Amino acid sequence: MTRRKFTTGHLVIASHNPGKVREIGELLAPFGVEVTSAGELGLPEPEETGQSFVENAELKARAASVATGMPALADDSGLAVAALGGDPGIYSARWGGPAKDFDYAMRRIEKALEGNPDRRAHFVCALCLAWPDGHVESFEGFVHGTLVWPPRGPLGFGYDPMFLADGQTQTFGEMNPEDKHAISHRAAAFHLLVDACFRH
Ligand code: IMP
DSSP states (O other): OOOOOOOSSEEEEOOSOHHHHHHHHHHHGGGTOEEEETTTTTOOOOOOOOSSHHHHHHHHHHHHHHHHTSOEEEEEEEEEEGGGTTOBGGGTTGGGTTTTOHHHHHHHHHHHHTTOSOOEEEEEEEEEEEOTTSOEEEEEEEEEEEEOSSOOOSOSSTTGGGEEETTOSSOTTTSOHHHHHHHSHHHHHHHHHIIIIIOO
């Protein structure tokens, strides 16, 4: 498959999360890419009405690209639990409720599993690069594992304390960030994006 290369130097990150924007900026700096965030530009956050991670990443990237006339990059991520038919999936953030309480969200998952021996789950990260002419390039990264109970570890965020990646002894909540970033769904998606669109 021929992928369109990113050649213009300036990229809008379709996110209002400063931590995420900084991280993406650092990842793309070696390729001479300068980033500005949708937050800094005062762009509205579109409603995430897609039915998949890729659809949601695409609608965020397209909206930022059309609004600015520049290429834009967006991500969407979450946790898919096999025995729950892929839930919370694209609703991962919403399962934390208005308070974004992920202790509560993890208890909700444990309760929904109700002793089910199938503890398999995976994190997904979709990344979409959109151009003002409507062209998009999308990538998905995964990390597979199992869910532990009770949750373990103070590090990371979201569902990290209950996620044990295959082949690891520490949950994402116990691993230091560099070790998590080496194997995470986000790292996998970024590798695909960088190889396809930023390496010339
Ligand atoms: P968003 O893509 O920033 O909207 O994040 C979606 C939600 O998925 C987050 O609020 C987290 O609950 C969950 N999530 C995504 N990636 C991770 C991760 O690396 N660790 C733990 N939870 C994650």
